[in-house]
Amino acid sequence: MWKQLFFCVFIQLIYQNTGDPIYPVQNPCLAILDRLSETSSGFLNCAVSRARPFKLCEGCVDNYARLQDLIGLLDKTYSDVDRKITCKGFLESYDTIQIVAQLISFVENIWISSYCDNCITGYKDTNGTIDYSLTDDTKQFIQKKLNFDFCIFNATGRMVPIIPIDLNVTLNTNVCSVCLTAYNSINEFFLKITQQNNNGVCMDIVDTMNYTRLLWSKIYECRRHDPDYVxxxxxxxxxxxxxxxxxxxxxxxxxRKQMKLSRQKRLPPHSTTAAIVGARTWLWSNPNE
Structure with a gap:
């Protein structure tokens, strides 16, 4: 009886929840792995939900900054007391699939291919608070976009749609003339930053400009007549x-010149023979005679 009771207690202690404060986590790398799983999942959910309209860079910077902080901990935290094996080595050792490495690479590829670093800088996790700043070009573009949206609202009395696709809009001819200056301002500024950033423009800005052009040309049917094209x-x-x-x-x-040219008349045969005989007579004659 006592042996069975002791065995039951022993089994409960083994399968006890290691998250309980009484049983602290023995390996810090496993704790980082759990946080890495939650943060990467949060980033992917954020990225998908902000795919249309594309607002990944500014909308998901919190998750990405926390993820970068965890990636940095993988090289700074050790799994053993002797501090010989880092958590990165611990999680990737004897793993042919490399799940953690592929997950980190996938998330970073989304961020890099979106050129988010060209519109958001200085992002970091400071005691759970994410600090970041927008570049000057991004701030100016946002301001010009607000000016354009306010102009559309004043001319139509309606808010600018977030995604202007299949939108039943009552055409207002005043938009094309009243908001032309605001549209040219944001369009020319976008072309400027496109030329300056050879390595790529932040996709938040690119997607916003694409929708702005779609709204201007397709929805309100405003045509830009450039004199250079003429x-x-x-x-x-x-x-x-x-x-x-x-x-x-x-x-x-x-x-006309060919018609004016006249063909040379040939001498008759008897004239040619007489000319040859005359020439021979002159050659063999005595010049003193």
Whole structure:
């Protein structure tokens, strides 16, 4: 009886919840792994929910900064008392699939391919609080976008839709004229930062500009007539016309000259023979005679 009771108590102690304060976590790497799982899951959920419209960089910077903090702990924390094996080595050892490494690479690839570092800088986790700042170009773009949205609201009395797709909008001709300055301002600024950032523009800005152009050209049907395009079209028609006129005039002029040329008349046979005989007579005659 006592042996069975002792065995039951022993089994309960073995399978006791290690999260209980009485039983602290023996290996700190497992604690980092749990947090890494939760944070990466939160980042992926955030990224998917902000795919349309694309607001991943500013919307998911909290999860990404916490994830980066955990990735840094993998190299700074050790799994053994002798401090010989880091948590990174502990989690990746004898693992042919490399789940942790692939997960970190996948998350970082999403952040890098979105060029989030070109609009958000200085992100870090300070005692659970995420601090970050926007670049100057991002601040200016946001301000110009707000100016454009306010102009649309004042002209139509309606808020600018977040995703202007299949939107039943009553066309307002005042939008194209009243908000032209605001649209040109944000469009030219976007072209400027595109030329300056050869390594890529933050996708938050790119997606916002794409929707702005879609709203302007497709929804409100505002067409931008650039005088440069008119000049290019005019030149493209003018130069071929000049070349065509040149070749046609050269063709007619060549035919006219050819008609004016007269063929040389040949001497009759008897005239040729007489000329040869006369020449021989002159050659063999006495010049003193």
């Amino acid at each position: 000049a290019v079209i005019g030149i493209s028609f003018f130069i071929p016309t000049i070349v065509l006129v040149f070749y046609i005039s050269a063709l007619f002029k060549g035919e």
